[in-house]
Amino acid sequence: xxxxxxxxxxxxxxxxxxxxxxxxxxxxxxxxxxxxxxxxxxxxxxxxxxxxxxxxxxxxxxxxxxxxxxxxxxxxxxxxxxxxxxxxxxxxxxxxxxxxxxxxxxxxxxxxxxxxxxxxxxxxxxxxxxxxxxxxxxxxxxxxxxxxxxxxxxxxxxxxxxxxxxxxxxxxxxxxxxxxxxxxxxxxxxxxxxxxxxxxxxxxxxxxxxxxxxxxxxxxxxxxxxxxxxxxxxxxxxxxxxxxxx
Amino acid sequence: xxxxxxxxxxxxxxxxxxxxxxxxxxxxxxxxxxxxxxxxxxxxxxxxxxxxxxxxxxxxxxxxxxxxxxxxxxxxxxxxxxxxxxxxxxxxxxxxxxxxxxxxxxxxxxxxxxxxxxxxxxxxxxxxxxxxxxxxxxxxxxxxxxxxxxxxxxxxxxxxxxxxxxxxxxxxxxxxxxxxxxxxxxxxxxxxxxxxxxxxxxxxxxxxxxxxxxxxxxxxxxxxxxxxxxxxxxxxxxxxxxxxxxxxxxxxxxxxxxxxxxxxxxxx
Amino acid sequence: xxxxxxxxxxxxxxxxxxxxxxxxxxxxxxxxxxxxxxxxxxxxxxxxxxxxxxxxxxxxxxxxxxxxxxxxxxxxxxxxxxxxxxxxxxxxxxxxxxxxxxxxxxxxxxxxxxxxxxxxxxxxxxxxxxxxxxxxxxxxxxxxxxxxxxxxxxxxxxxxxxxxxxxxxxxxxxxxxxxxxxxxxxxxxxxxxxxxxxxxxxxxxxxxxxxxxxxxxxxxxxxxxxxxxxxxxxxxxxxxxxxxxxxxxxxxxxxxxx
Numbered sequence: 108x109x110x111x112x113x114x115x116x117x118x119x120x121x122x123x124x125x126x127x128x129x130x131x132x133x134x135x136x137x138x139x140x141x142x143x144x145x146x147x148x149x150x151x152x153x154x155x156x157x158x159x160x161x162x163x164x165x166x167x168x169x170x171x172x173x174x175x176x177x178x179x180x181x182x183x184x185x186x187x188x189x190x191x192x193x194x195x196x197x198x199x200x201x202x203x204x205x206x207x208x209x210x211x212x213x214x215x216x217x218x219x220x221x222x223x224x225x226x227x228x229x230x231x232x233x234x235x236x237x238x239x240x241x242x243x244x245x246x247x248x249x250x251x252x253x254x255x256x257x258x259x260x261x262x263x264x265x266x267x268x269x270x271x272x273x274x275x276x277x278x279x280x281x282x283x284x285x286x287x288x289x290x291x292x293x294x295x296x297x298x299x300x301x302x303x304x305x306x307x308x309x310x311x312x313x314x315x316x317x318x319x320x321x322x323x324x325x326x327x328x329x330x331x332x333x334x335x336x337x338x339x340x341x342x343x344x345x346x347x348x349x350x351x352x353x
Numbered sequence: 354x355x356x357x358x359x360x361x362x363x364x365x366x367x368x369x370x371x372x373x374x375x376x377x378x379x380x381x382x383x384x385x386x387x388x389x390x391x392x393x394x395x396x397x398x399x400x401x402x403x404x405x406x407x408x409x410x411x412x413x414x415x416x417x418x419x420x421x422x423x424x425x426x427x428x429x430x431x432x433x434x435x436x437x438x439x440x441x442x443x444x445x446x447x448x449x450x451x452x453x454x455x456x457x458x459x460x461x462x463x464x465x466x467x468x469x470x471x472x473x474x475x476x477x478x479x480x481x482x483x484x485x486x487x488x489x490x491x492x493x494x495x496x497x498x499x500x501x502x503x504x505x506x507x508x509x510x511x512x513x514x515x516x517x518x519x520x521x522x523x524x525x526x527x528x529x530x531x532x533x534x535x536x537x538x539x540x541x542x543x544x545x546x547x548x549x550x551x552x553x554x555x556x557x558x559x560x561x562x563x564x565x566x567x568x569x570x571x572x573x574x575x576x577x578x579x580x581x582x583x584x585x586x587x588x589x590x591x592x593x594x595x596x597x598x599x600x601x602x603x604x605x606x607x608x609x610x611x612x613x614x615x616x617x618x619x620x621x
Numbered sequence: 622x623x624x625x626x627x628x629x630x631x632x633x634x635x636x637x638x639x640x641x642x643x644x645x646x647x648x649x650x651x652x653x654x655x656x657x658x659x660x661x662x663x664x665x666x667x668x669x670x671x672x673x674x675x676x677x678x679x680x681x682x683x684x685x686x687x688x689x690x691x692x693x694x695x696x697x698x699x700x701x702x703x704x705x706x707x708x709x710x711x712x713x714x715x716x717x718x719x720x721x722x723x724x725x726x727x728x729x730x731x732x733x734x735x736x737x738x739x740x741x742x743x744x745x746x747x748x749x750x751x752x753x754x755x756x757x758x759x760x761x762x763x764x765x766x767x768x769x770x771x772x773x774x775x776x777x778x779x780x781x782x783x784x785x786x787x788x789x790x791x792x793x794x795x796x797x798x799x800x801x802x803x804x805x806x807x808x809x810x811x812x813x814x815x816x817x818x819x820x821x822x823x824x825x826x827x828x829x830x831x832x833x834x835x836x837x838x839x840x841x842x843x844x845x846x847x848x849x850x851x852x853x854x855x856x857x858x859x860x861x862x863x864x865x866x867x868x869x870x871x872x873x874x875x876x877x878x879x
Contacts, residue, residue, distance in 0.1 A: 144409055163411075165438075174479070200714070204712050210845070225438070253364050253407075258378065301847035304842060305841075305853060308719055308723050313858070320850060342407070
């Protein structure tokens, strides 16, 4: 990708006014769907994404059930009105690939062996996309899985870093994705310290590669705090700490 | 044993360092215990566990559940217990050892659509839960209003030594059956009583984690204020540490469960 | 196998960071503008290049179009059934495509005929004939060597309107040779170029593509396990170093095949 215009001005501000290490605004609401066993809605910059979890539940069709563990199925889908040009509602190859890497990003955190012969279905619907929708989707899906009460080793935040105007920046938006020179989405389990999703498009030398990786990691840690706060807020209200009766 | 404060946890949170025994909804990694679900982490004399605040019902042996008959084969009824596992009730449990499909008509005892209170006799990783109705207070439920609540709210609805549910039953002149799987059946003398009971049950479900819930339920049901000394003795607990207003009875309700065949918590 | 690997021994005797034997034959399909048959151990892939003219992609009016696809043929293994591509195949095609596209291997800017209207359209299609692990690298090497050895028909614009095939041929405008290196994690060991058996046991997989300057152009972590950050940084370094070795081999084998 060859850049055609300046994406960072002389004061170090990006197209949306952020500094190079600044995350976009992230808001998460937990348990917003009545029927789903777990759900979350996320606003990540201009991304608007809903994640719903059904499960553990019986597997249909039955022959797909595994005797010793739960089957995890993920669907990432973009609504036709979610992008600048209308998108055909039929699943594209990109959505199929993202559904797969999303499942592979969440699976290491789930204790699927606790639910033999059952299934967990995760549906991520992108209502509005603005760069980094797969990271926002994974972030919302993790929260929805916790909301559904599924046994998890860790919550999985996801964030991207990239190269724009020759500099490594945190959390690429849509313009930076299209016109920048590299994009690296990452999903991470903060307590286990493991990477569950990593992709790269674009050109980075060894130094830039390491810097990008570290920056995306920092972003994940920030997002984890937001996920955690959203869950605590929903379940425990404003009582952050348990009150003891004397 | 060292005093460990109860605390709110989300999956992945470290609860404590040390060589403690992991019980339910926790996992042991290295020399620490971590939570695997959203809930309240607490230490009991047996080990560390998390009382979950969300999640579908996962069957446990000896749980009392309420299920609906949805089908039957020649040898057993298939029962929906609102879990990802479908339960079955063997015909022999009802007819006895010498049950014969040719002679005995299963529909005469339990028809499709009937609700039953049953106990989970057996359940492990390799087979679906098996039920029995051969105990006191188990069997077909003749009448009542049927509701579903989250299974995690059941202990709060029962209350400490049954206090919450008795308060509701007495105030509304109803009899309320509660399954650990979150199915509740309310049978009342009057329609108003039944509706009021249902309203109270819904309030408990929505506000289980808040403080002063007992008071608000009593207000809703127009229960007269008890003597203040009574209130204090009701709140005091021999166990020492307590949560403000909520979930104080959860440890008791959970103690019903003896051996958990499906070991959720014991993980290396 | 896990036990053996923890003792740094693989079932076929290779070292943890050793790649299997790579064989490349180019120009095997006369009707194609470029073609290549790659054998990486027992994995075998054939790639073919066909060049036509067509409309440019939206937003890329001044550039030629490059369209890559991959198909795992039912011949490849007893478990493959004919039918529309499954998610594994779609992922394979997209990862190989990104490696070639992001590295800008083909200088598409030189392949516009009437900007905005008519450009060169290069189709590269990959057929996987036999599966024995590491289709990501085998397919990538097939696509790259097919492109390297292809001869593009020369088109000309006449009277500013019509586009005509002059009958002449030219070498494709290439800027770099992207090389992908795939590693998988089994227990805590990271091994390169997995066989089918090794892939069946893997926790996680990572495919890293570098260009001729040793820069990273594409990366994909796959499968349901996870890596530590250090394992990733280390894998990236190995991919760069091994990538250069494989690049030399590809250049050697591709020029010989002419």
